[in-house]
Amino acid sequence: xxxxxxxxxxxxxxxxxxxxxxxxxxxxxxxxxxxxxxxxxxxxxxxxxxxxxxxxxxxxxxxxxxxxxxxxxxxxxxxxxxxxxxxxxxxxxxxxxxxxxxxxxxxxxxxxxxxxxxxxxx
Numbered sequence: 001x002x003x004x005x006x007x008x009x010x011x012x013x014x015x016x017x018x019x020x021x022x023x024x025x026x027x028x029x030x031x032x033x034x035x036x037x038x039x040x041x042x043x044x045x046x047x048x049x050x051x052x053x054x055x056x057x058x059x060x061x062x063x064x065x066x067x068x069x070x071x072x073x074x075x076x077x078x079x080x081x082x083x084x085x086x087x088x089x090x091x092x093x094x095x096x097x098x099x100x101x102x103x104x105x106x107x108x109x110x111x112x113x114x115x116x117x118x119x120x121x122x
Contacts, residue, residue: 013084021057086101087119087122
């Protein structure tokens with residue numbers, strides 16, 4: 001995969017924005033409507049703004065849901081690839097290899113077994 005989707009930080013921002021548009025703004029507008037009285041002009045404006053706020057929040061929720069689904073699919077493929085290649089040594093820049101089981105980084109090219117965990121490597 002060329003790009004890895006990670007929603008750890010953006011997910012929190014999305015959740016805050018969804019809460020803002022679905023809860024905070026409508027509550028503020030409805031309380032302002034109740035405090036300012038029952039003027040017909042204010043009534044139409046407040047209800048339209050509340051509906052718009054809910055619509056924006058719902059769109060953000062759908063976008064977040066799609067991104068979470070894509071991230072879960074991506075994580076499944078990355079995990080499958082990891083488990084498929086787990087028995088292999090990983091070549092490092094200094095010419096040594098790394099054991100994927102324990103992380104030991106001083107395995108030589110001709111080593112078949114990890115010196116630390118004793119696992120067989122390809």
